[in-house]
Amino acid sequence: MDTMIAYCGLDCSQCPAFIARQDGNDDLRRTTALEWSEQFHIDITPAAIDCSGCRAPGVHNPFCGTCAIRACGMERGVANCAHCPDYGCEKLLKIFAADGHCKNRLDEIRRWM
Ligand code: SF4
Ligand code: SF4
Numbered sequence: 001m002d003t004m005i006a007y008c009g010l011d012c013s014q015c016p017a018f019i020a021r022q023d024g025n026d027d028l029r030r031t032t033a034l035e036w037s038e039q040f041h042i043d044i045t046p047a048a049i050d051c052s053g054c055r056a057p058g059v060h061n062p063f064c065g066t067c068a069i070r071a072c073g074m075e076r077g078v079a080n081c082a083h084c085p086d087y088g089c090e091k092l093l094k095i096f097a098a099d100g101h102c103k104n105r106l107d108e109i110r111r112w113m
Pocket of ligand 2: 007068069072073076078080081082084085086087088089090091092
């Protein structure tokens with residue numbers, strides 16, 4: 001389970017970009033591209049809905065591929081931010097404010113460390 005939790009605490013196993021890649025599901029790519037384009041006010045193509053997870057190379061998603069938290073976690077060599085000595089840094093607090101589930105997942109990992 002821990003291996004599918006992104007550096008920031010998102011659960012990649014539930015992400016349509018991950019599911020579409022695993023299943024080769026072009027319908028899911030198309031519907032997700034439309035949904036995210038409207039939601040985030042940027043033009044996302046179905047081809048961009050294709051990801052092997054935050055910790056895998058070659059993230060094509062326009063958000064996670066350029067994510068500062070992901071870049072920081074990779075540079076520090078941590079499995080995810082729960083394992084970082086600076087857990088709760090400013091970058092993380094921003095995503096925690098936007099999605100409380102991220103904090104809950106990472107807090108849970110820390111409880112078992
Ligand atoms: S786009 Fe990739 S890294 Fe981002 S949440 Fe989805 S599966 Fe994880
Ligand atoms: S400094 Fe923050 S963003 Fe970087 S790895 Fe540590 S907790 Fe994650």
